[in-house]
């Protein structure tokens with residue numbers, strides 16, 4: 001965040017007595033993402049998903065994030081301008097729900113990813129390794145393919161059992177992808193990536209990624225690419241070899257209308273707003289809704305927010321019945 005924004009926030013906070021009181025407010029909020037302009041990104045998040053940025057490219061938008069590397073900001077209402085972490089401090093952990101209070105940090109991170117070019121081949125650690133090495137969570141992630149170009153593919157795990165030596169030979173000879181499952185994707189596909197599974201998002205794919213709140217990636221192979229200064233990006237081979245699962249990977253993927261994934265870290269579900277949708281927001285967890293298409297209105301406890309394509313809505317826990325009307329689709333996530 002730039003200093004101008006900080007100043008603006010301080011000023012608006014000063015003029016807002018609400019923020020100095022201890023009163024909590026569990027109204028639904030809309031969040032503005034942190035945008036990442038990584039080199040492999042495209043412009044679709046800006047042109048089609050209404051993301052505001054001064055960057056030329058928007059590779060990722062961190063739509064629900066309390067991660068210090070890129071926090072979401074409350075975009076309207078009494079908490080406007082607060083980061084998600086500040087909002088949680090203000091409202092107390094009960095706004096996250098009883099399943100979240102015991103965790104070290106905010107549990108998940110939701111991103112939109114526009115891969116115009118290939119992402120590097122990479123792997124993420126599990127909780128045990130990540131907490132030991134970096135005092136951060138490991139990374140289990142789920143991909144929902146929002147859109148893709150014809151012929152687009154991902155790399156998903158190993159196509160046979162290998163030794164560390166064979167893996168290193170693959171990397172050194174720039175033949176690593178020969179050892180990987182190449183999976184052609186289509187709109188609506190869902191992939192669940194366990195820690196230790198070597199993977200890469202290929203070019204021409206737009207994804208909604210739901211993951212643990214972690215930013216630990218070990219880059220294994222970058223297709224021999226160099227930047228405009230002739231420099232290759234850093235690889236993290238030692239850490240990667242520590243965590244890569246060397247067994248053949250069973251490809252898990254679904255192309256489904258509704259259920260996406262339920263794991264010990266989160267549950268994700270597809271929402272269709274063509275008709276009125278009623279959801280329950282219990283005391284166990286908040287609800288996150290990412291709007292993939294269309295527009296509508298979300299009402300809860302007499303408070304409501306309008307939404308459109310690309311919006312991220314956070315409904316604090318224990319709100320009871322959520323009523324969504326409109327026309328479109330989205331992804332619901334809770335813990």
Ligand code: ZN
Pocket residue numbers: 122124141199
């Ligand atoms: Zn990943």
